[in-house]
Amino acid sequence: MHFAVCDYILDMVQNSLEAGADRIELVLTERYNGLTLSLRDNGCGMTEEELEKAKDPFYTDGIKHASRKVGLGIPFLIQLAETSEGRFGITSTKGVGTEIAAFFNTTHIDTPPVGNLVSLFYQAMTFDGSYELIIRRIFPSNGKDDYELVRSQLAEILGDLNRAGSMGLLRDFIASQEEN
Amino acid sequence: MAKMTLEELRKLRAGEKQALSNREIEGKEVQVIIGMGTCGIAAGAKETMDGFVNTINANGLKNVTIRQTGCMGLCYAEPTVEVKMAGMADTIYGNVDAEVAKKIVEHHIMNKRLVNKHIFDKPAADITQ
Numbered sequence: 001m002h003f004a005v006c007d008y009i010l011d012m013v014q015n016s017l018e019a020g021a022d023r024i025e026l027v028l029t030e031r032y033n034g035l036t037l038s039l040r041d042n043g044c045g046m047t048e049e050e051l052e053k054a055k056d057p058f059y060t061d062g063i064k065h066a067s068r069k070v071g072l073g074i075p076f077l078i079q080l081a082e083t084s085e086g087r088f089g090i091t092s093t094k095g096v097g098t099e100i101a102a103f104f105n106t107t108h109i110d111t112p113p114v115g116n117l118v119s120l121f122y123q124a125m126t127f128d129g130s131y132e133l134i135i136r137r138i139f140p141s142n143g144k145d146d147y148e149l150v151r152s153q154l155a156e157i158l159g160d161l162n163r164a165g166s167m168g169l170l171r172d173f174i175a176s177q178e179e180n
Numbered sequence: 181m182a183k184m185t186l187e188e189l190r191k192l193r194a195g196e197k198q199a200l201s202n203r204e205i206e207g208k209e210v211q212v213i214i215g216m217g218t219c220g221i222a223a224g225a226k227e228t229m230d231g232f233v234n235t236i237n238a239n240g241l242k243n244v245t246i247r248q249t250g251c252m253g254l255c256y257a258e259p260t261v262e263v264k265m266a267g268m269a270d271t272i273y274g275n276v277d278a279e280v281a282k283k284i285v286e287h288h289i290m291n292k293r294l295v296n297k298h299i300f301d302k303p304a305a306d307i308t309q
Contacts, residue, residue, distance in 0.1 A: 010216070014216060116226070119229070128248070154189075164233055164246055168233055180183040
């Protein structure tokens with residue numbers, strides 16, 4: 001399993017990009033008992049059969065790694081949901097996109113720490129390519145302000161997001177949103 | 181830190197641009213490529229990336245870009261990082277945590293000295309001695 005909840009989420013964003021998505025919406029809702037994730041992309045999607053295979057840790061399409069026998073991204077999430085009273089669901093339509101919904105039960109002892117969400121967000125924003133990523137943070141109960149990050153908007157202000165200088169500013173910006 | 185508005189971010193960026201044009205950029209672009217596949221993430225690549233951003237900005241280096249890639253096929257040595265820059269052979273470093281990331285910035289990028297213990301690929305053995 002991954003070290004932090006953030007790592008699972010970054011892994012899924014990377015999946016979306018590898019599936020050729022150029023629009024990804026990530027919504028994270030924080031409640032007293034856990035974190036709800038909703039991720040929707042317009043990548044290549046999967047057929048029902050491919051989707052079932054993606055849930056199997058001993059399946060990989062063999063494209064990325066010719067001699068490898070495992071594909072652990074989605075199985076990791078299923079494992080976590082099963083062992084920590086969380087939830088996980090995935091639906092996909094070939095040629096349209098994929099949608100993931102998950103609940104990370106932070107009150108369960110077997111759920112890893114949430115980890116650094118600020119790092120997660122700026123890293124998800126700075127993969128190569130010209131994709132759109134919209135991240136929404138929603139706090140229904142603890143008094144913090146909801147906020148939204150739009151990659152194209154931030155890129156327009158900061159220029160090349162891959163410059164280390166832009167990354168520093170981007171991280172400061174996201175940290176200031178997350179704190180308040 | 182008070183909540184920053186997009187306008188404030190724009191101003192900070194403008195200030196940074198000014199500083200950039202005042203500084204004489206030494207050499208060409210440096211590229212740092214970090215493996216962020218499932219294996220890299222599991223091994224702590226997110227902290228590695230934070231380490232690079234911190235050290236690069238602390239040293240005021242303006243000509244460095246950081247890219248993320250999938251698995252480089254060296255899962256046993258994750259987190260892996262490739263550094264490409266003029267005057268140095270392209271180098272792949274393995275087992276790079278935040279501490280090693282700092283060393284790579286300060287030795288490899290700033291002083292053109294390899295971080296020997298973490299080299300996994302590329303430069304011939306006689307160069308690393």
